[in-house]
Amino acid sequence: MKRTLAALAATPARRTALALSALVLLVLIPFAGNYGAWDPWETHYGEVARQILQRNDFISTWWPGSPVDHPPRGEFWSKPVLTFWLQALSLKLFGLEWAHARADELTTSWRAEWALRMPSILLAMAAIAAVFTTVRRIAGRRAAAIAGVILVSSPEWLLIARQAMTDMAFVAPMTIALCLAAQALLIEDTTPLLRRTWRRWSWPHAPAFYGFVALFVVTTLPQLVVDSVQIRLRLDGAHFLLPGVVAMLPYIACFLVAIWWAARARTRHELYLLSAWVLCALASLAKGPAGLALPAITLVVYLVCAGRWRDILRLELLRGALVFVACGVPWWQSMIIRHHKPFWNELIGDNYVNRAAGRHGDRGTFEYYIQWIAYGLFPWSGIATVGALAAYLRPKTPRQALARFALVWAFVDLFTITLVNTKFHHYSLPALPALAILAALFLDDVLTSPKRWHALALGFIALPITFACARDLAAYPPRFLWMFDYDYVLVPGTGRPWPATAIYGDRYEYGGLLWALGLVATATVAIFTVMVARRRAVPLVDDDGSAAPSRNRLLALGAAVFVALVVAVAAGPHTDGAAPSPAPWLWLIPAAFMLGALAILAASTRAGAVWLIAAAALVYGAFTIDRYIPDLGPHWSQKHVIAAYYKNRSSADEPLIVWNLYWRGENFYTRNEVYSQSDPAEKWAWTDTSTLAPQAWFHKHKGTRVFFLVERNKLDSLRGSLPAAARDLKVVDDSNNKLILVETRI
Secondary structure: OHHHHHHHOOOHHHHHHHHHHHHHHHHHOOOOOOOOOOOOHHHHHHHHHHHHHHHOOOOOOEOOOOOOOOOOOOEOOOOOOHHHHHHHHHHHHOOOOOOOOOOOOOOOOOHHHHHHHHHHHHHHHHHHHHHHHHHHHHHOHHHHHHHHHHHHOOHHHHHHHOOOOOHHHHHHHHHHHHHHHHHHHHOOOOOOOOEEEEOOEEEEOOHHHHHHHHHHHHHHHHHHHHHHHHOEEEOOOOOOEEEHHHHHHHHHHHHHHHHHHHOOOOOHHHHHHHHHHHHHHHHHHHHOOHHHHHHHHHHHHHHHHOOOHHHHHHOOHHHHHHHHHHHHOHHHHHHHHHHHHHHHHHHHHHHHHHHHHOOOOEOOOHHHHHHHHHHHHOOOHHHHHHHHHHHHOOOOOHHHHHHHHHHHHHHHHHHHHHHOOOEOHHHHHHHHHHHHHHHHHHHHHHHHOOOHHHHHHHHHHHHHHHHHHHHHHHHOHHHHHHHOOOHHHHOOOOOOOOOOHHHHOOOOOOHHHHHHHHHHHHHHHHHHHHHHHOOOOOOOOOOOOOOOOOHHHHHHHHHHHHHHHHHHHHHOOOOOOOOOOOOOOOOHHHHHHHHHHHHHHHHHHOOOOHHHHHHHHHHHHHHHHHHHHHHHHHHHOOHHHHHHHHHHOOOOOOOEEEEOOOOOHHHHOOOOOOOOOOOHHHOOEEOOHHHHOHHHHHHHOOOOEEEEEEEHHHHHHHHHHOOHHHOOOEEEEOOOOOEEEEEEEO
8 A cells, every 4th residue: 555655646746636636536426426317418318328228229329209200200310429328338337228127227226327427527537637637747737736626616517527418528538639739739849759569560669659559449449340240231222231341341441550550650749649639539429520620620720820830730630530530430431321311411411500500599699608608617717817818928938838729729619609500508618628727827827926917917807707707606596507408598598497485495595605605706816816916825835746745645535535425425315206305514525525635735736825716616616516406406307206106106007198298307217118119009108189189098098097297387287188087186296396296097
């Protein structure tokens, strides 16, 4: 143990990285799976992943039973496949969807929620690690630690990292790719790599090469094997099918040539860029061509603005294209072979072209995202604004180059999503890592040598923005949900009905506590501003590791992570019907451990009063994801209601009729039992009662005990449609403020 700790804490950089890693774990993991999947986002994507396992089909994506399609169809073509692959594998690892799975398997424990969200959490961690490593190598470990803390304490990053959505699978690979590209372009390294030789073969003997090969093989080879086995190629006009390996031969060739060519690399920069190409391919498999387009535009614009346009040719265009094709194209080719033009027309034509033209979503111009990025970065939003303005005020150093790179990165994303007429608040997520870097570089400059203009910028720009964000978020708490949900589109300006105080009391009235936490965060920015004005923000010791944590502190850090995880899992309510929300005070436990980890990180880096802001940000973030979200979970998820159905039914002969409902949780949590009947007249999901002739169904199933899942405001409509003898409805579960579960005997 002592040797292991000594190795982990051998250098100041390792100690800082270890402390930051513990902090990230403490922030993102506790309570992550202890609340129901948020429908319709999480349950929709979760069902697509579950269908992959149920059908053993890792190529086509399915979501059968959509009641709004006429005729009903089973394909799901609005998103590419990466998110669903990751969620499907995670479901398997958590012991779900194996052979003979029970119908109620997803409601009897919290494994499903942990499984769905874990890929997103791990990707968010990987992106933070990439930001930390890049900033440390270019600007120092104090700036790197600050950048990591800013990202892991920003509400939008936290909320989307905790949601089983496609966005983190899209943003995290892009973030890592841009970080690798920044290291390749901004760090001078002409040292040739050592090489190893075996017979006639030679290759670079360097972690960068082995890392690239591992990443490329793990992300590409399984695709090629699955596509070769699971697809069949029909020649035009022929009556026989060719095995899928025939269609995969060009990609297999690209794969082999790319590895051979990568082995000829002479510098780490070449290998960093090749790894970036793999990551862009993964981002494209998560959300389409933007996964390559956004990083490519960022790099080209930066190089042109920096007067380095000739370096565009240094981006490994030929080798990178081979890598991208081998990793990113086979699935698209397989889908076109199977589903032909309709697949392409829907995913690209409808979900790209028509969405850009304004198919649905919100509307707005450039200031639309400025406002929501400010909310998403709170309480760092004002400091990030100053950091963006200061990007051109530094001397010509690698730090300045990194600042300008981050500024271009943020601008390209904001400009691109502004051009798209369809707007969702979470489209701004790719800009958050860049803004965290800008804020961290500015704060590190202030700590190194505070100047009068620093204090003026903080006082007249950062402080008012911080206060305004604190006020707005406290004035209307549903804004947090809008950072990942789209209630504001369904019901513009207000979102879904909030749990009413007349029914639930003051439990969900968070405004007062949010206002207090927001004022504390604003006060820490004000304190920092005063200290800068008085030139007292300089750290007490140099950033040389002299205040590094001891082995005992590292052991305490590990124990804190372990205890917080145990408390989080143990505190999750068991799902046996209408389970209660976690106790309101439980969020203070992970928050306390977070502050302990932050204290150790502060001892490692000596970032002065910045850690006061970080402490306030972490407490604010802990409240958001460890109380606010789990507290509201029973109202924005169907888990508890459907769990009550399975607990109360005697057998599968007592159906759950989903009455005029289309919220998608009824698909996932019943393992699609509500749509699985082969006879359309027997399906349990009724969204158009006039065509399904409910009276005939009632007559056929006379005497059957039936459960109904219905929106509260449609309960009277349901009662009026039932036979007179069945109108005395018994409430089984009314824990959800939107839905209610009732039973009767037909």
